[in-house]
Amino acid sequence: MAWQQFEHGWRLAPVNTAAPARALVVLLHGVGSNAKDLLPLGDSWCTSLPDVAFVSLDGSEPFEGGFGGRQWFSLRDINETNRAVRVANAYPALRRMLDHELAYWQLSFDKLALVGFSQGSIMSLHHVAARDEGLAGVVAYSGRLASAISAHAHTPVTLVHGIEDTVIPVLELERAANALSDAGFPVAAFALPDIGHTISGEGLLLGRNALVRVLGT
DSSP: OEEEEEETTEEEESOTTTTTSSSEEEEEETBBBBBGGGHHHHHHHHSSSEEEEEEEEHHHOOOOOTTTEEEHHHHHHHHTTTTTHHHHHHHHHHHHHOOOOOOTTTOGGGGGEEETTEEEHHHHHOOOOOOOOOEEEEEEESOOOOOOOOSSOOOOOOEETTTTOOOOOOOOHHHHHHHHHTTOOOOEEEEEEOOOSSHHHHHHHHHHHHHHHHHHH
């Protein structure tokens, strides 16, 4: 199957075409990037999840730095005081896209896994922390938990972070893992040596394994 572009990004139907999609993985990119940049994740994972559809979404706002990129929220003058509010204010636009895709594939939130990178991870973890619609799982690469935890649903979370990350320090992995674990969430956290702000080959395998655990038959 080939990726199909639509208004908010790209869709990849399940490898197994004999039946409707049994679950959905939504990919959320980092600031200044776009939906197309994460398509290789779906290409790498789809054969391990043959009954699962993949969607890669474009950030809801144009990137302030230009170059045709997208963002989920502005980084201009962002700090520890205002970050949580910006993430919360950005969430409704993402939520509308998620609702639309679940309706398109005729699935519910418990059949949805979010995979984010950097700012996309922040948005994914916001849903986990703040919403009671539990997900099948979340894989968060190189992100941080910017939101207070109030959700009653305990979505399984996999955190992957490079120890050499100079954009979002690996300390954020520890903070997120501790906060989520203390709140009752199942958490698997991986700090990868000699890796910066990127998704490495090892990270790709960890993400695949996490998705197979929560979505596999």
